[in-house]
Amino acid sequence: MAAETRTAGAADVLRADGLAKRYGDRDAVADLTLAVGTGRAFGLLGPNGAGKTTSVRLLTGLLPASAGRVELFGETLGPGNASRLRARVGVQTDTELYATLSARENLRIWGDLFDVDRRRLPGRIDEVLEMLGLASRADSLVGEFSKGMRQKLAVARAVLHEPELLFLDEPTADLDPEAAADLVDYLRSLIRAGGTTVVLCTHQLHGLEALCDDLGILVDGRLVATGPVDDLLAARWPTPGFRLEVGGDPAAAARTIAAAGGAPVLESDGALTVALPTEDRVPALVAALVAAGVPVHAVVPLRPTITDYYFATVDDAAARREEARA
Numbered sequence: 001m002a003a004e005t006r007t008a009g010a011a012d013v014l015r016a017d018g019l020a021k022r023y024g025d026r027d028a029v030a031d032l033t034l035a036v037g038t039g040r041a042f043g044l045l046g047p048n049g050a051g052k053t054t055s056v057r058l059l060t061g062l063l064p065a066s067a068g069r070v071e072l073f074g075e076t077l078g079p080g081n082a083s084r085l086r087a088r089v090g091v092q093t094d095t096e097l098y099a100t101l102s103a104r105e106n107l108r109i110w111g112d113l114f115d116v117d118r119r120r121l122p123g124r125i126d127e128v129l130e131m132l133g134l135a136s137r138a139d140s141l142v143g144e145f146s147k148g149m150r151q152k153l154a155v156a157r158a159v160l161h162e163p164e165l166l167f168l169d170e171p172t173a174d175l176d177p178e179a180a181a182d183l184v185d186y187l188r189s190l191i192r193a194g195g196t197t198v199v200l201c202t203h204q205l206h207g208l209e210a211l212c213d214d215l216g217i218l219v220d221g222r223l224v225a226t227g228p229v230d231d232l233l234a235a236r237w238p239t240p241g242f243r244l245e246v247g248g249d250p251a252a253a254a255r256t257i258a259a260a261g262g263a264p265v266l267e268s269d270g271a272l273t274v275a276l277p278t279e280d281r282v283p284a285l286v287a288a289l290v291a292a293g294v295p296v297h298a299v300v301p302l303r304p305t306i307t308d309y310y311f312a313t314v315d316d317a318a319a320r321r322e323e324a325r326a
């Protein structure tokens, strides 16, 4: 049975149940079952070809599923309600932008399509262009835009009608570091202050902790891990780890730590890492090292990140695949 993300205390804005897409004899997505609560940010991660884009297209009803069901805002998505439900959703990758029109004109068309109040639309367009850092290029033709500017405009277009649920596919891929940080800040404000629910596909793992509440990791079309970020990290690394930077012979320091009941790992840079049942054990360990004449230069808590979790999970999946082949 597929794992399921549960976000306690929040109504589910999006649910998928056994969602699948087959192309010939290949499963692009298989048995996708998840739930995303109101105001949560769900990071959908996975290697190239894992099925992220296909999943987003299935979840937004842009692609017919081979099997399974999608629920948006508590209603099963179907031909009878798709356009009404999709009006409450923003999708960054919905369609191409019009290259022969300006940024402002592109947004005006989109605003009309999504029934943004005509009187409010000009002000709202200025607002989103400002928020996405495009105000000074509002009247430039999109065909003259750089890749990063087009990407910002696609996000501006997706948020224009103030959707309750926002799907983003690699929104920072073509942005410079400063623009990427600004976009993450903006998304965070939408989620934290505006209560928007976000589903984000990305390969940019660094700093995702600042944005994502929940994760799903897709490998070969299957969700191999899903849940709240904190729970996933705590389940995989239940004991706190520490990095000890010591002087003298690290092997001698390792023996002292082992004698004190720890299980040190000697890193290639000469530092030692050790997992301890609780932080309370650190002072006794340092005291044992000092008593043995080992100078302790630093004790740094190791906090596993989403990047660590991603690589560990993808490696596990690869190992399972190898085992199954053997």
Ligand SMILES: Nc1ncnc2c1ncn2[C@@H]1O[C@H](COP(=O)(O)OP(=O)(O)OP(=O)(O)O)[C@@H](O)[C@H]1O
Pocket (backbone or CB within 6 Å): 023, 027, 028, 029, 046, 047, 048, 049, 050, 051, 052, 053, 054, 055
């Ligand atoms: N129209 C299609 N016809 C046949 N196969 C397809 C089609 N679209 C996607 N696929 C296959 O489905 C799988 C998942 O593709 P998808 O684009 O969803 O992956 P992804 O995780 O978004 O990849 P990336 O990170 O590279 O963008 C791939 O094996 C891909 O070749």
